[in-house]
Amino acid sequence: MRIGVVVNKEDKRVAITPETTRKFLSAGFEVILPHGYGESANFPDKDYSDAGATLCSDHAKADIYVCVSPPSNEIELPAGSYLIGQLNLKKDRIASLCERGITCCALERIPRITRAQSMDILSSQANIVGYCAVLVALEHYEKIFPLMMTAAGTIRPARVLILGAGVAGLQAIATAKRMGAIVSAYDVRSVTKEQVESLGARFIEVSNDCDGEGSGGYAKEMSDEYKKRQHEVLSNVISQHDIVITTANVPNGASPRLITKDMVEKMPAGSVIVDTAAANGGNCEVSENGKIIKWSGVTIIGFSNLAEKVAYDASQLFARNIFNFIKLMVKDDSIVLSDEIVQATIVKEIQ
Numbered sequence: 001m002r003i004g005v006v007v008n009k010e011d012k013r014v015a016i017t018p019e020t021t022r023k024f025l026s027a028g029f030e031v032i033l034p035h036g037y038g039e040s041a042n043f044p045d046k047d048y049s050d051a052g053a054t055l056c057s058d059h060a061k062a063d064i065y066v067c068v069s070p071p072s073n074e075i076e077l078p079a080g081s082y083l084i085g086q087l088n089l090k091k092d093r094i095a096s097l098c099e100r101g102i103t104c105c106a107l108e109r110i111p112r113i114t115r116a117q118s119m120d121i122l123s124s125q126a127n128i129v130g131y132c133a134v135l136v137a138l139e140h141y142e143k144i145f146p147l148m149m150t151a152a153g154t155i156r157p158a159r160v161l162i163l164g165a166g167v168a169g170l171q172a173i174a175t176a177k178r179m180g181a182i183v184s185a186y187d188v189r190s191v192t193k194e195q196v197e198s199l200g201a202r203f204i205e206v207s208n209d210c211d212g213e214g215s216g217g218y219a220k221e222m223s224d225e226y227k228k229r230q231h232e233v234l235s236n237v238i239s240q241h242d243i244v245i246t247t248a249n250v251p252n253g254a255s256p257r258l259i260t261k262d263m264v265e266k267m268p269a270g271s272v273i274v275d276t277a278a279a280n281g282g283n284c285e286v287s288e289n290g291k292i293i294k295w296s297g298v299t300i301i302g303f304s305n306l307a308e309k310v311a312y313d314a315s316q317l318f319a320r321n322i323f324n325f326i327k328l329m330v331k332d333d334s335i336v337l338s339d340e341i342v343q344a345t346i347v348k349e350i351q
Contacts, residue, residue: 001028001029001030001063001064001330001333002029002030002031002032002060002061002062002063002064003016003024003029003030003031003032003062003063003064003065003066003326004032004033004059004060004061004062004064004065004066005033005034005037005065005066005067006065006066006067006071006075006077006083006085007034007037007067008067008068008069008070008071010069011068011069011305011308012040012041012308012311013040013041013068013307013308013311013314013315013318014037014038014040014041014043014068014311014315014318014319015066015067015068015085015315015318015319015322016031016033016037016038016053016066016319016322017038017041017043017315017316017319018038018043018047018048018050018051018053019051019316019319019320020319020320020322020323021048021051021052021053022051022052023323024323024326025051025052027327027330028333029326029330030054031048031052031053031054032053032054032055032056032060032062033048033053033054033055033056034055034056034057034058034059034060035055035056035057037055038315040311041311041312041314041315042311042312043312043315059075059076061078062081063081063082063335064081064082064084064326064330064335065077065081065082065083065084066083066084066085066322066326067083067084067085067086067087068085068086068315068318069085069086069087069088070085070086070087070088070094071083071097077097077100077102078102079100079101079102080101080102081102081103082102082103082104082105082335083097083102083103083104083105084105084107084322084325084326084329084345085105085106085107085121085322086106086107086108086121087104087106087107087108087347088108094106094347098347098348103337103346104346104347105325105329105342105345105346105347106345106347107119107121107321107322107325107345108121108122109344109345110122110325110341110344110345111340111341111344113341115341116341118320118321118324119321119324119325119328119341120321121318121321121322122167123167124317124318124320124321125307125314125317125318126166126167126168126171126247127167127168127171127317128171128306128307128310128313128314128317129168129171129247129276129306129307130167130168130169130170130171130172130173130174130175130245130247131171131172131175131310132306132307132309132310133168133172133245133247133274133276133306134160134172134175134176134179134245135175135309136274136301136303136306136309137160137243137245137272137274137301138179140272140292140299140301141158141242141243141270141271141272141299142270143155143158143242143270144157144158145157145158145176145179145180145181146158146179146180146181147180157180157181157182158180158181158182158242158243159181159182159184159240159241159242159243160176160181160182160183160184160241160242160243160244160245161183161184161185161186161204161237161238161241161243161244161245162176162183162184162185162186162201162244162245162247163185163186163187163234163244163245163246163247163248163258163259163283164186164187164246164247164248164249164283165185165186165187165189165192165195165196166187166192166247166248166249168247168249168276169185169187169245169247170192170195170196170199172245172247173185173196173199173200173201174199176243176245177199177200177201181243183199183200183201183202184201184202184203184204184237184241185201185202185203185204186203186204186206186233186234186237188206188208188226188230190208193205204233204234204237205233206226206229206230206233207229208226208229230258231260234258234259234263235260235262235263235266238259238263238266238267239263239266239267239268241267241271242267242268242270242271242272243271243272243273243274244259244267244271244272244273244274245273245274245276246258246259246273246274246275246276246277246282246283246284247276247277247283248277248283249276249277249280250280253280254280254281255277255278255280255281255282255283256283257281257282257283257284257285258283258284259273259275259283259284259285260285261285261286261295264284264285264286264295264296264298264300265295265296267296267297267298268297269297269298270297270298270299271297271298271299272298272299272300272301273287273298273299273300273301274301274303275287275300275301275302275303275304276303276304276306277304278290278302278303278304279304279305280304282302284300284302286300287300287301287302288300288302289302289304290302290303290304325341325342325345328341328342329342
């Protein structure tokens with residue numbers, strides 16, 4: 001059975017690495033890749049060929065194609081083949097693929113159950129995003145992060161607020177703490193309080209009659225009354241912080257609006273906001289996807305694909321997720337779709 005790839009030049013990450021190439025060959029697959037496939041993530045052709053991959057000059061025919069993000073319209077995949085990766089289900093091109101008889105498995109739909117953790121691309125990439133968000137904030141924050149005591153006086157540490165304490169948020173907390181910042185965090189899910197405090201951060205609470213945890217461990221839509229209290233609390237808290245990192249993403253849905261214009265305008269001059277949910281509307285009212293803007297003296301960074309900033313390591317994790325999923329899906333050289341994890345990923349209709 002042949003494994004091929006779909007290349008999206010807008011993303012530096014890759015879905016197959018030399019490491020997973022060896023694993024695929026050991027499992028009885030053939031891996032066919034275009035020349036230069038891994039260069040954007042610093043995987044040279046020689047590493048792939050040494051691992052046993054077949055390198056070709058163009059798009060090769062395969063049984064299963066893997067990708068980091070959806071293919072462009074001009075790529076023709078053969079009917080009856082399978083496409084596996086992060087597919088961004090809102091895009092019309094995925095609907096077109098389904099209509100042509102291609103089975104699309106969107107790994108962002110992987111259920112959050114113990115057995116599926118090794119295939120969970122959202123969690124593996126969110127870890128990277130949380131780490132990179134702090135580094136990006138550090139790059140644009142024109143002050144010192146840690147406490148510094150010198151003969152000329154003391155420099156106070158940066159105050160960092162993380163909005164959303166999921167995988168990305170917890171990694172951002174840990175990274176900001178390692179950089180020496182004073183860190184606080186907020187999440188609608190009360191269960192995250194213990195996790196936040198275990199990392200040495202202060203948990204910001206908004207009084208609530210019910211817990212904010214929804215299905216699959218994600219946050220659920222909150223009541224208008226809660227949102228009013230949330231706005232009041234965050235408006236006060238955000239004004240006391242130098243850096244705010246937002247990580248409140250909703251899979252296949254609009255990002256919750258957590259930071260309004262008036263909150264931005266209350267922040268100290270020179271502050272930084274990193275909005276990792278900018279692609280889905282943003283957690284910050286004034287952020288723009290893929291852009292760095294200035295608003296009332298505050299730098300607002302709307303980078304949603306931060307994982308590609310460390311494409312080598314992000315690809316290692318992503319490729320392992322892909323391999324583990326295909327290993328589950330293929331049994332004795334036959335594709336088996338009956339497993340509940342596989343079933344959850346199959347795109348049957350585009351919403």
